Amino acid sequence: MLEIISGSSVKKLDTDFITEKGITSHRLMENAALAFCDWFEENYHRNDKVGIFCGPGNNGGDGLAIARLLWRKGYDIIVFLVGDTEKASADCRLNRELLPDKLPAISMSSDDIAHMEFDLNVVVDAMLGIGVNRPLAGDFLNMVVKLNDLSNVRKVAVDIPTGLPADECLQGEALKADVTVSFQYPKFSLMFPEHAGYVGVLHVVGIGIGNKFMRQFTESKYYLQPSDISKRHLNFSRFAHKGDFGRVLLVGGSYGSIGAVRMSAEAALRTGSGLATCFVPACGVDVIQASLPEVQVISSSGEKRLCWDEGDMGVNRFDAVGIGPGMGGSAETVTFLESFLNVYKGPKVIDADAINILSNHKKLLNYLDKDAILTPHIKEFERLVGHCENHKQRLGKALEFSSEHSCVLVLKGAHTSISFPDGTQYFNSTGNKHMATGGAGDVLTGMITSFLGQGYGTKNAVLCGVFQHGLAGEIASEDKKRGTIATDIIQAIPKSYLQLNVD
Numbered sequence: 001m002l003e004i005i006s007g008s009s010v011k012k013l014d015t016d017f018i019t020e021k022g023i024t025s026h027r028l029m030e031n032a033a034l035a036f037c038d039w040f041e042e043n044y045h046r047n048d049k050v051g052i053f054c055g056p057g058n059n060g061g062d063g064l065a066i067a068r069l070l071w072r073k074g075y076d077i078i079v080f081l082v083g084d085t086e087k088a089s090a091d092c093r094l095n096r097e098l099l100p101d102k103l104p105a106i107s108m109s110s111d112d113i114a115h116m117e118f119d120l121n122v123v124v125d126a127m128l129g130i131g132v133n134r135p136l137a138g139d140f141l142n143m144v145v146k147l148n149d150l151s152n153v154r155k156v157a158v159d160i161p162t163g164l165p166a167d168e169c170l171q172g173e174a175l176k177a178d179v180t181v182s183f184q185y186p187k188f189s190l191m192f193p194e195h196a197g198y199v200g201v202l203h204v205v206g207i208g209i210g211n212k213f214m215r216q217f218t219e220s221k222y223y224l225q226p227s228d229i230s231k232r233h234l235n236f237s238r239f240a241h242k243g244d245f246g247r248v249l250l251v252g253g254s255y256g257s258i259g260a261v262r263m264s265a266e267a268a269l270r271t272g273s274g275l276a277t278c279f280v281p282a283c284g285v286d287v288i289q290a291s292l293p294e295v296q297v298i299s300s301s302g303e304k305r306l307c308w309d310e311g312d313m314g315v316n317r318f319d320a321v322g323i324g325p326g327m328g329g330s331a332e333t334v335t336f337l338e339s340f341l342n343v344y345k346g347p348k349v350i351d352a353d354a355i356n357i358l359s360n361h362k363k364l365l366n367y368l369d370k371d372a373i374l375t376p377h378i379k380e381f382e383r384l385v386g387h388c389e390n391h392k393q394r395l396g397k398a399l400e401f402s403s404e405h406s407c408v409l410v411l412k413g414a415h416t417s418i419s420f421p422d423g424t425q426y427f428n429s430t431g432n433k434h435m436a437t438g439g440a441g442d443v444l445t446g447m448i449t450s451f452l453g454q455g456y457g458t459k460n461a462v463l464c465g466v467f468q469h470g471l472a473g474e475i476a477s478e479d480k481k482r483g484t485i486a487t488d489i490i491q492a493i494p495k496s497y498l499q500l501n502v503d
């Protein structure tokens with residue numbers, strides 16, 4: 001787990017770290033530059049023409065150190081100095097002095113910025129980092145606009161693209177990087193979908209500040225890593241029987257949308273559930289039985305929509321429930337959901353149409369508790385909490401919602417966030433754009449429900465479910481790219497266990 005801390009805390013973190021370790025700030029900058037160069041060497045050839053654009057702060061200092069290190073390794077480097085070098089930070093100055101004499105370094109005047117033609121394959125952006133405190137203007141703005149206009153040039157941002165604030169939404173312009181190599185932890189604003197076009201692909205490289213040290217600065221925001229997930233998985237004995245792996249119930253479907261709940265059930269089975277049962281309208285029974293023989297089916301008395309019959313329908317015999325996929329929002333279904341939530345007392349995942357029903361019938365929110373996990377995508381979330389101006393506001397409201405209703409709130413998308421009532425918020429690091437396909441969310445519902453049924457606590461179930469769902473998406477899309485569909489993600493779940501070394 002990587003701590004995500006705010007930009008304003010970094011200065012203190014740096015000072016405390018170098019004091020505790022008895023090292024210089026220059027050494028820490030060198031660590032950052034070395035980490036960047038290791039990544040760079042794996043991704044770029046020595047015959048690439050690399051332009052390193054350096055500002056006057058410590059981000060620029062990183063850039064100058066990177067230039068020196070790559071030059072020594074035989075890369076074709078040219079340095080462009082942007083901004084007022086008179087105001088350079090001490091470590092930036094030092095790294096400027098350490099530049100080899102033969103390494104070309106050009107101070108860019110406003111005139112140069114306007115007229116210079118760049119002949120480069122790779123731009124390394126080290127103009128401004130997390131110290132940015134106002135919208136870009138003047139030379140920085142002009143340079144960023146010019147670099148953004150370059151085509152056929154890969155742009156790699158050091159720590160964060162120039163102009164992007166570490167914790168806020170962008171105002172004005174920023175460098176549009178193809179790749180961002182962020183030091184130690186991803187900056188909070190790199191999680192916002194509004195910034196996708198600036199961040200590009202995100203890589204995080206360690207610079208030697210250990211987790212234990214980082215924890216002193218915790219702001220209860222975390223970026224999930226594979227090692228956090230492997231240790232949250234339960235081990236099952238070789239005598240385990242299907243009951244140990246849990247009985248789960250997937251509730252949903254309506255005429256024309258039976259596939260949704262069927263996919264949740266298949267995902268639950270592929271995640272390891274001992275027994276999976278679907279609770280669907282009568283029209284869905286044959287469909288599911290014919291296509292998924294491992295699943296049992298309970299038929300609702302409603303032909304096309306779920307309807308609640310008398311009694312408790314035996315739902316409390318299940319270890320966990322996933323409810324909502326494809327269920328629609330008819331009046332009978334609203335009554336059904338209310339009756340279900342009233343009767344069923346175990347852990348549950350509430351998704352899709354069930355969330356929309358909660359949005360339209362706020363009194364049902366009273367059924368939420370610590371065992372409830374809501375999994376809205378952005379639109380479903382805004383139906384629930386109202387319009388949000390930007391993702392930062394959404395993340396704030398997700399925490400508020402979770403705390404107010406004592407439930408877990410999973411806000412889906414790239415870097416899915418998971419908010420807990422105690423104010424902690426986790427960000428996912430797996431998954432990719434090829435998962436933006438109908439039914440991918442139903443798969444997630446099945447996976448989290450499965451972990452709940454296998455006896456995982458709510459927190460472990462949701463963290464393992466979200467992370468492993470993204471991993472399965474990555475595996476599925478490796479050779480299918482944008483041809484990936486939701487059932488491919490289900491097929492890839494077993495391989496996600498292999499990657500995590502969980503049996």
Ligand SMILES: NC(=O)C1=CN([C@@H]2O[C@H](COP(=O)(O)OP(=O)(O)OC[C@H]3O[C@@H](n4cnc5c(N)ncnc54)[C@H](O)[C@@H]3O)[C@@H](O)[C@H]2O)[C@@H](O)CC1
Pocket residue numbers: 010013014028029032055056057058059060061062089127128129130131132133134135136137140158159160183184207
């Ligand atoms: N622990 C860490 O995270 C480490 C951070 N390092 C680097 O240090 C960077 C932060 O360095 P700094 O705090 O010096 O910040 P920057 O390098 O971002 O530069 C800040 C300077 O730019 C000025 N400035 C801010 N906004 C501006 C704007 N819109 N136009 C023009 N000038 C502007 C500020 O007044 C200040 O002088 C990080 O992004 C990272 O690259 C590394 O060197 C080592 C360790």
Ligand SMILES: Nc1ncnc2c1ncn2[C@@H]1O[C@H](COP(=O)(O)OP(=O)(O)O)[C@@H](O)[C@H]1O
Pocket residue numbers: 352376377412413414415416430431432433434435436437438439440441442443444469470
């Ligand atoms: N660009 C993306 N990067 C990472 N994950 C994504 C991306 N787009 C979608 N996903 C994931 O795919 C799933 C889509 O869910 P959802 O929108 O509910 O789809 P559906 O309603 O069709 O099932 C979510 O888990 C989401 O996090």
Ligand SMILES: [K+]
Pocket residue numbers: 059125126127128129157158159160161162
């Ligand atoms: K930068």
